Amino acid sequence: MEIITNALKEGRTVLSEHESKEVLAYYQIPVSREIPVDNTEALIAAAQKIGYPLVLKGCSSEISHKTEKGLIYLDIRNENEARNAFDKITKDIGDLKGSVLVQEMIKGQRELVIGLTRDPQFGPCVMFGLGGIFTEILKDISFRLAPLEKRDALEMMQDIKAHKILDAVRGMEPADKEILVDILINVGKIGIENEEVKEIDINPVILSGGKPVAADALIILEKPNV
Amino acid sequence: MDHLTINMRSLFNPSSVAVIGASDNMSKLGFHVMKSLTNGKFPGKIIPINPGSNKVMGIDAYPSIKDYKGEIDLAIVVLPAKLVPDIFKECVDKGVKGSVLITAGFKEIDDPSGEHLHIETANIVNDAGIPVIGPNTFGMVNLNRNLNASFTPEFSNLRKGNICLVSQSGGISHLLGFMAMGLNMGFSKIIGLGNRLNIDFDRMIDYFMSDPDTRVIMLYIEGIDDVRRFIDSARKNRGRKPIIAYKTGKGKVGNQASMSHTGSMAGRHELYRSAFDQAGILSIDNTQTLLDTAKAMSVCPLPEGPCIAVLSGQAGPSMAACDLLESEGLKIDSFTGKTQEKINELLPPLALRTNPVDMGPAWYDSAAIQGIIKAVMNDENIHGIIFLMMFASANVDALKGIRETLIQWQQKKPVISCILSPPAIWDEEIKELEENRAIVNYPTPERAAMAMVNLWKYVTIK
Numbered sequence: 096m097e098i099i100t101n102a103l104k105e106g107r108t109v110l111s112e113h114e115s116k117e118v119l120a121y122y123q124i125p126v127s128r129e130i131p132v133d134n135t136e137a138l139i140a141a142a143q144k145i146g147y148p149l150v151l152k153g154c155s156s157e158i159s160h161k162t163e164k165g166l167i168y169l170d171i172r173n174e175n176e177a178r179n180a181f182d183k184i185t186k187d188i189g190d191l192k193g194s195v196l197v198q199e200m201i202k203g204q205r206e207l208v209i210g211l212t213r214d215p216q217f218g219p220c221v222m223f224g225l226g227g228i229f230t231e232i233l234k235d236i237s238f239r240l241a242p243l244e245k246r247d248a249l250e251m252m253q254d255i256k257a258h259k260i261l262d263a264v265r266g267m268e269p270a271d272k273e274i275l276v277d278i279l280i281n282v283g284k285i286g287i288e289n290e291e292v293k294e295i296d297i298n299p300v301i302l303s304g305g306k307p308v309a310a311d312a313l314i315i316l317e318k319p320n321v
Numbered sequence: 322m323d324h325l326t327i328n329m330r331s332l333f334n335p336s337s338v339a340v341i342g343a344s345d346n347m348s349k350l351g352f353h354v355m356k357s358l359t360n361g362k363f364p365g366k367i368i369p370i371n372p373g374s375n376k377v378m379g380i381d382a383y384p385s386i387k388d389y390k391g392e393i394d395l396a397i398v399v400l401p402a403k404l405v406p407d408i409f410k411e412c413v414d415k416g417v418k419g420s421v422l423i424t425a426g427f428k429e430i431d432d433p434s435g436e437h438l439h440i441e442t443a444n445i446v447n448d449a450g451i452p453v454i455g456p457n458t459f460g461m462v463n464l465n466r467n468l469n470a471s472f473t474p475e476f477s478n479l480r481k482g483n484i485c486l487v488s489q490s491g492g493i494s495h496l497l498g499f500m501a502m503g504l505n506m507g508f509s510k511i512i513g514l515g516n517r518l519n520i521d522f523d524r525m526i527d528y529f530m531s532d533p534d535t536r537v538i539m540l541y542i543e544g545i546d547d548v549r550r551f552i553d554s555a556r557k558n559r560g561r562k563p564i565i566a567y568k569t570g571k572g573k574v575g576n577q578a579s580m581s582h583t584g585s586m587a588g589r590h591e592l593y594r595s596a597f598d599q600a601g602i603l604s605i606d607n608t609q610t611l612l613d614t615a616k617a618m619s620v621c622p623l624p625e626g627p628c629i630a631v632l633s634g635q636a637g638p639s640m641a642a643c644d645l646l647e648s649e650g651l652k653i654d655s656f657t658g659k660t661q662e663k664i665n666e667l668l669p670p671l672a673l674r675t676n677p678v679d680m681g682p683a684w685y686d687s688a689a690i691q692g693i694i695k696a697v698m699n700d701e702n703i704h705g706i707i708f709l710m711m712f713a714s715a716n717v718d719a720l721k722g723i724r725e726t727l728i729q730w731q732q733k734k735p736v737i738s739c740i741l742s743p744p745a746i747w748d749e750e751i752k753e754l755e756e757n758r759a760i761v762n763y764p765t766p767e768r769a770a771m772a773m774v775n776l777w778k779y780v781t782i783k
Binding site: 109208210211212214216217218220222230231234236237238239240247250251254293294295296298313315 | 548549552580581582583584585586587589591592595596598599782
């Protein structure tokens with residue numbers, strides 16, 4: 096893929112959130128609507144296009160984990176808040192090459208994590224689990240080796256302890272398992288078809304009215320062994 | 322099918338076996354291999370190879386396999402590693418079909434010459450399509466053919482049956498073999514893979530899926546070289562015969578240096594577990610449960626659903642069983658009206674008559690107990706039965722009374738039991754019931770329950 100080859104040519108092994116989401120979108124994985132901007136006019140135009148409430152994020156291939164760096168501003172309701180957040184982010188990014196991502200705010204209480212890792216013995220492996228801030232604390236996750244079949248995707252979703260979160264619980268809609276199955280299979284495909292992809296983190300995948308949407312993404316590359 | 326696969330049939334079913342390094346000296350492994358073959362009553366031709374004697378254990382010996390005029394199907398090699406390449410060249414010339422290479426000193430040692438020997442030896446046998454069990458193994462046993470091609474004659478004490486064990490560790494093989502003797506379990510074959518010159522787990526799966534002597538495949542794994550090939554071979558055979566695997570080596574979790582959360586959480590052990598799930602291999606995490614599960618699978622049909630009846634001579638043990646069954650996702654559902662009526666006729670109201678059934682108050686009445694068992698077995702809601710009975714002097718004849726019913730049932734639905742008495746009181750009766758496939762008996766209610774749980778777990782993953 097061009098995005099991947101270009102990044103490697105530039106000597107980079109990390110794709111920015113925006114680039115990562117472009118790769119996901121190419122593989123039919125639902126991603127949040129977003130527009131990268133680097134000045135205030137573009138910011139306002141983007142905000143109008145996408146519509147409030149918004150999320151503003153610092154986006155750069157040099158930042159991989161934004162929460163730790165305080166570069167995310169959620170629930171931006173109006174132009175004033177947008178301008179303030181934009182200024183703060185631009186100041187914090189400083190010299191790092193990057194832009195500000197103007198992103199729709201996905202509404203949903205349930206967060207999942209989907210990922211990929213290329214293991215030297217097992218090859219590309221897809222991961223599924225409970226996402227958001229609890230991912231590394233609870234480690235409620237399951238793996239399957241790519242390429243996945245539909246059965247594998249369905250079973251790995253049942254394997255996590257919190258699997259009931261996918262049902263119609265507490266008045267929320269059941270998760271659209273068909274779409275989740277496709278996402279899992281396609282994440283595996285990314286690993287199978289692109290040897291330079293070493294790892295993928297999609298966290299969170301937010302269930303919005305049952306429909307999964309990738310609200311953040313990180314893809315790590317490596318030069319394949321020739 | 323490649324030559325190696327074709328020759329595996331002769332490897333396990335040879336008409337003639339040469340022991341290269343045979344000896345009358347008890348301090349040599351070659352002595353113990355000869356003893357295994359002879360004590361094990363191998364019906365075919367045994368050819369000791371030893372340049373220093375013209376007889377070993379009273380059998381005519383030869384200086385080399387070239388000097389023996391007849392065919393040699395299987396060659397068991399117990400000579401030092403550096404001699405092995407030449408020995409295998411002779412085997413190739415002689416037309417030997419398979420080998421058990423007990424010798425150590427190949428890849429597993431630190432000295433790099435070990436690895437060279439490994440590669441050199443592999444090339445010789447691979448070119449000729451000769452399957453080799455080992456090196457660095459205790460050997461292998463094919464009980465149904467009275468073939469004990471190992472250095473432990475006592476493996477032949479195992480009952481013949483339909484469970485095969487493929488193990489990466491000789492120590493574990495001995496452990497499981499001797500534990501199994503105490504559990505009255507029958508085996509078809511036991512294979513010590515050793516350092517896997519050219520036979521690895523994937524070939525074993527392919528072979529045992531087609532082996533009519535084997536119904537259950539038990540694996541002990543520490544690490545597999547070509548994991549994908551193993552998983553592919555299990556996956557393409559998914560659901561044909563149960564594979565149960567115990568893998569050790571939990572190690573550390575994931576690559577801590579990884580930049581992604583996924584990478585840092587993907588530990589080797591997690592990936593093995595996931596790969597087993599994906600291939601329909603039932604994962605077990607200790608030796609006792611591994612054997613318990615294999616035993617149940619070797620006798621019982623798989624349950625058609627998760628509803629289990631628990632029938633007990635005493636309430637307490639049934640609670641232990643029920644707790645475990647329910648915590649593992651099985652159901653202790655109600656009987657049908659018809660069944661419940663029948664039970665109510667046979668048990669006084671002071672007993673717990675719904676599922677789980679406490680048959681204690683009818684201890685004196687074998688006919689009542691038989692009636693309850695029959696009614697429950699035929700209940701369409703019920704997919705399996707756990708039967709528990711503790712000896713209590715007053716009920717010494719209880720088993721005699723229900724023996725017929727249990728034997729006639731012949732495991733139409735799985736019947737797993739925990740029937741316990743002090744030593745020598747009910748031992749013979751329990752043994753007879755087991756040998757007639759009426760029950761599969763365990764020493765504790767939890768082990769009985771866990772065996773049923775694993776039968777059902779396998780159904781859900783196959």
